[in-house]
Structure formats: structure tokens, C-alpha cells
Amino acid sequence: MQVFANGSWQDAGSQFFAVSSTGRCAVVLQAPGRAGIQARVRTDYLYGQSGDTVNASVYGSWTYVYFSN
Template structure:
């Protein structure tokens, strides 16, 4: 994953020629600079992917 700015990041899932792969990912925002990682951390919903031929 490549962290981005403006609410965007890039993810590369590489498995050329493969299929039947199940994966899940979610976005997370962790603000470590505030010193308060409990109240400023947020996680998005899990997104599920199945790679087919």
C-alpha cells in the first residue's frame, strides 16, 4: 500500500494468472502525532474481493 494524501491511497494486488483468491481490506486513519491513538483513530468497513478468471 502507498499512503496518500487527500483521503486516497493506492493498493497493488499482484498474482498474475491466479484466480479463486479471496481478499479483504479496509481503510484506517491513525493520527500518531496527537499522542492520542485511541480517540483519533478510525477504521472503515471491510471490503471483500474474489478474483475470478
């Protein structure tokens, strides 16, 4: 995840989430009481870090999120 601050995208941390047997994963992003936050997230499969060593690393496209009231 990255947040837009000071004119550029800044890393806001990363975390691995398990994917269900149907290939889905639900994550809730919250910013209680805050508005105007611009963020972006993407999915990645990282060779050797995502649970197996069968497939090559793949990076998904960015999904942009805007927090408003």
C-alpha cells in the same frame, strides 16, 4: 489485508500508504496466474502511527475482493 483460507480470515500483512492532497490513494492488488482468492482490505487511521497525533484511531469497513480469471 486478510485472505480467506482454511475456513477463516487470515492476516496477509499490512502496509501504510500515503494519501494525496485530494484524499486519495491508489493501490494495485495482483495475483498473477491465480484464481479463486478471496481477500478483504480496509483503511485505518491509527493514532500516533499514521503521521500525526491529532485525531483518534478510526477503522474503515471491509471491502471484499475476489480474484478470478
